[in-house]
Amino acid sequence: MLCCQCNENEATVHLTEVVGDKMKKVDLCEACAKAKGVSDPAGFALADLLLGLGASQQVEQSAGSEGGQLTCSSCGFTQADFKKTGRLGCSECYNSFADGLEGVLKTMHKGTRHVGKVPKALRRARDVSDQLKTLQKKLDKSITTENFEQAAVLRDEIKKLQKRLAEVAAP
Secondary structure, eight states: OBOTTTSSSBOOEEEEEEETTEEEEEEEOHHHHHHHTTTSGGGOOHHHHHHOTTHHHHHHHHHHTTTSOOBOTTTOOBHHHHHHHSSOSSTTHHHHTHHHHHHHHHHHSSOSSOOOOOOHHHHHHHHHHHHHHHHHHHHHHHHHTTOHHHHHHHHHHHHHHHHHHHHHHOO
């Protein structure tokens, strides 16, 4: 097994963190383990490895530009707490640490805004419904501008999409 840090050397140090019912594993070679201070628990931030290299440093740098250590006004969570645990204290922490977290979140997720999950059937129905709304607007505009050839084409497309929507909605 290769080191998850350098992806070159054989991993000889294996770390496991269990939080609740979830388990996270980090495998390091001896050189990366020493560089991260794994033998010295005080100098080792598991959050850096789990969130990606430099995650807590980004938060620290954003705080350093403001001249001190950031603290959440709601829960009192500090950047040191974030570095130690790899977690934030409350929802307000995202606003308090926003500058440093944006880069971290972009590397971890597709974006910086939570959109949730949608079941496939509902997503398909929603997509078709959105297409119908767009075509209906185009149809209205075509009728207003008296472009009846275009309106006829759009009407036919709308009928096809309405059939498709009925099929998607009733599995």
